Amino acid sequence: MTVPAVDRLYLRSAIRLAEKGLFSVTTNNPRVGCLLVKSGHIIGQGWHREDGGPHAEIDALSNTVEDPRGSTAYISLEPCCWEGRTPPCTTALIKAGIARTVIAARDPHPRVAGGGVRALLDAGIEVTEENLPEETDALNPGPLMRGENNRPFVRLKTAISIDGRTAMADGQSRWITGEEARADAQYWRARSAAIITGVGTVIADDPRLNVRDQRFGNAKPLRVVVDTGGRTPRDAALFGEKGRIAIVCAKGVESINRAEMWEQQVGPAIDLAKLLETLSDQGCNEVLVEAGATLNASFLGQGLWDEMIVYIAPRLMGDTARPLAALGFTGMEEAISTTVKSIDTLGPDLRIVLTP
Numbered sequence: 001m002t003v004p005a006v007d008r009l010y011l012r013s014a015i016r017l018a019e020k021g022l023f024s025v026t027t028n029n030p031r032v033g034c035l036l037v038k039s040g041h042i043i044g045q046g047w048h049r050e051d052g053g054p055h056a057e058i059d060a061l062s063n064t065v066e067d068p069r070g071s072t073a074y075i076s077l078e079p080c081c082w083e084g085r086t087p088p089c090t091t092a093l094i095k096a097g098i099a100r101t102v103i104a105a106r107d108p109h110p111r112v113a114g115g116g117v118r119a120l121l122d123a124g125i126e127v128t129e130e131n132l133p134e135e136t137d138a139l140n141p142g143p144l145m146r147g148e149n150n151r152p153f154v155r156l157k158t159a160i161s162i163d164g165r166t167a168m169a170d171g172q173s174r175w176i177t178g179e180e181a182r183a184d185a186q187y188w189r190a191r192s193a194a195i196i197t198g199v200g201t202v203i204a205d206d207p208r209l210n211v212r213d214q215r216f217g218n219a220k221p222l223r224v225v226v227d228t229g230g231r232t233p234r235d236a237a238l239f240g241e242k243g244r245i246a247i248v249c250a251k252g253v254e255s256i257n258r259a260e261m262w263e264q265q266v267g268p269a270i271d272l273a274k275l276l277e278t279l280s281d282q283g284c285n286e287v288l289v290e291a292g293a294t295l296n297a298s299f300l301g302q303g304l305w306d307e308m309i310v311y312i313a314p315r316l317m318g319d320t321a322r323p324l325a326a327l328g329f330t331g332m333e334e335a336i337s338t339t340v341k342s343i344d345t346l347g348p349d350l351r352i353v354l355t356p
Helices: 003-021 056-061 089-095 115-122 133-139 141-149 179-190 199-205 272-281 293-301
Strands: 033-038 041-047 072-075 100-103 126-129 153-161 165-167 194-198 222-226 245-249 260-263 286-289 307-313 339-346 349-355
Touching (some): 003 041, 033 056, 056 072, 056 089, 115 126, 141 153, 153 293, 194 199, 286 293
Parallel strands (some): 194 222
Antiparallel strands (some): 033 072, 339 349
């Protein structure tokens, strides 16, 4: 096996380590894995386990079975080179006597962005950069989006009938899809730093918007309700769950239960771009929008989305039922085109993943 092939093999193992933080690292930091190899043997491995905790490189160095001096560090992302809540990982790698580093991608964070590679090279450490965007981009779409656009990666999630309806005319929507599709939705909630919904959904469905599936650990995304006029019921089920809740509203709206009140109105509507900027400033990497036709239309119409998860049930709900998005188009030239990323079967339903 050639050296590049071996490097990619170890790097993919580092990426699998990074995936262990999929549900525990949702804010601020990217998900990273690190593998230390010496004389053809793995002597240490680690990953970023939680926001604010030791980075993957530090975790791996603290779990070595022998002296790491002279070893090769395989890291799923370029090591950091600045001191934030933790010291720079480049410094730790240099002090440990690492001889060579292989990375799967550069860190888009403006304080890194190649600086980690330069620091290692300046210290005499050989650096090999492999390009594995398919794996690394899927693992950390949020930090990349925040670095380039100052907003989280936005994922819309909806369940529809085969005729494109999300609820009956009176608001009934339980349940359009089967158990398998609803269980899959828990995965997307768990990897998100925040879940956004509209007050109409809160009033009609009274959702908890929590992560109930214990497979995903103790994930507690921030729950955000877009509610211009402060109509969220004080006894809404949201408040029965632990974790932060924010209500995005107009100026002067009175406090509701224990929710944080975020005043972000521009004209008659909430400024969604500003909301996403606020979530990015709070460290949210990925957000999930679970909303009705009005809010879905706002995100779609303003182009504020990066991926859409659509569960399609094999049933018809009729032309008076509510649509996926209230876009109000009258001409074909207004239609929003998407690209199909994947199609899967979940029990009796389909899951289609779309991108702009």
